[in-house]
Amino acid sequence: MFLISRIFEFSRFSKRLISLCIDSVFIFISFWGAFYFRLDNVDIFSESEYWYLFTTILIISALSFARLGLYRAVLRFINSQALWAVVAGVVISTFCLITLSFYFEITLPRSVPLIYFCFSILLVGGSRLTVRALVERGNNYNKEPILIYGAGSAGVQLATALTQGPEYHVVAFVDDERAKQGTVIKGIRVYSPAEIENIIKTKKVKKVSLALPSATRSRRKEILLSLESLPIGVFTIPGISELVDGSAKVSEFKEVGIEDLLGRDAVVPKQNLMTANITDKVVLVTGAGGSIGSELCRQIILQKPSKLVLFELSEFALYSIEKELNSINLDKHLEIEILPVMGSVQKENRLETVYQSFNVQTVYHAAAYKHVPLVELNVVEGVRNNIFGTLYAAKAAISAGVEKFVLISTDKAVRPTNIMGTTKRMAELVLQSLAKEQSKTNFTMVRFGNVLGSSGSVVPLFRKQIKEGGPVTLTHPDITRFFMTIPEAAQLVIQAGAMGKGGDVFVLDMGQSVKIKDLAEKMIKLSGFTLKSDTNPLGDIAIECTGLRPGEKLYEELLIGDDVIGTSHERIMTANEVMLDWKALEKILVKLDKACHEFNHEKIRELLLEAPTAFNPKDGICDLVWTANKQ
Known part of the structure; x- marks a missing residue:
């Protein structure tokens, strides 16, 4: 093994020369071995015409192998193409042996070409496979053993990629399909899921990769639950859509997505709802x-709007999203005009000017301060x-003749215990009142819970804490939250917005609430x-509870009352909530504006408590x- 490793350090020319010399020895052994095996005597070695025949065959064989690219193949990565080159070269060599012996009238027993062919294939081809096996075996000592769950095409591609890499050695496949269990793929045995625990112990596996890019989230959740109790790290490969569009490779490991743990499969969006307020329209997104x-x-x-206006206060955030959207524009040949506009939703004249300048038809109002403790x-x-920004954006929309205005709301607006949730409920009241007051602009509100991977999500924090060795911190052992992926939430917001008739409060079906401690x-x-x-005092990572933060609730709700009606979409419901007419709400807003201007926090709290927000x-x-100031 040491000798082979030293040879691999030689120059490319030197390695080719060594391969040529070794193949020449193999042809020598095959040629004379075939005659000896057939005739069982050594007299033939003294006859010069056989030596002339051998020399010619050797030259032809060497030229054939070189011409067929055998000496360009890297031994440690040798594949079927190189082996076919061996077979083709030996066939040419054998054919020349038969032809030249006939031409030179040299006696050639009929079985000698067949024996020569078999010996050559065995020596020339087998030697290369042996070297590759020895190199792989030697490399595997330094690699980490890994188990692949899924023996389909993705699993096989992953195994191939890992075998050629420096980090991992695939010791086994696991697959649910009974027909595959017990078979050997790429030299790797396929086991049933029931044998995983034994494999982990005997082969000292520390990592499992899920090679199931097309599996549903519910199925992935079942598999993850079965692996949860085992002392291994679980990783996944990118999804099938990422593999197809080329944005990821099969060998790229990812941490298990929380969406897989939730086990909730996204519903295919209804295309007519996705396009209703967007296609061929000028669309503006606040907080873009x-x-x-x-x-x-x-x-x-x-969905191909005629223009997409990005309204954003943060310069860096605006730069980042514009750059990303222009890249999508280019890759998908969309040719959509993207307009990055800096501005604050607290400036009504700026909003109105922007709406009018670009003839905006649809507004998605996502700009808000959403971090509960920071707003507190x-x-x-x-x-x-949150309140006046929404008011100004809505009034500017009415003045500019915007057709549709969709507010991104939150489950924290339901019976709020914090300022953030209360301000979002007030924002809903503003739109409800304006919708009742006028019919020019269609106002719609969409309410949902936490989204995975958002700037305030616990998931990135937990990942960071786990990587640093813990502890993982949460505020309370009983705290629960609803979760949804950002793409699904965005799609449902667009679809719900298209369903609004004016003043509607839509609620997204977030599935079952999740206990954050269980998630951690x-x-x-x-x-x-x-x-x-x-x-288990000798465990690796502890969970520590730090206490509820200011304004934080143990449980979140999506509805204030039970008066909820289903819609044509299985994940979207509509709620009938308490509302105020514009004149009554305007009085509260005027007082609230004055209290904010005077930094009168006692008055602000008093007004928010008096408003029909159920603030507690x-x-x-x-x-x-x-x-x-109090201090």
């Missing part, structure tokens, strides 16, 4: 650089941005670590400026 706003932009551009510490700005435990275990607790604060006033 945020988590939801940017995904809305990605979904909108695929910055009350005035939360009220200004699953993430720790599927990352290959053990949970450190009172019952769990904490006192936490605003940093107010607290500093």
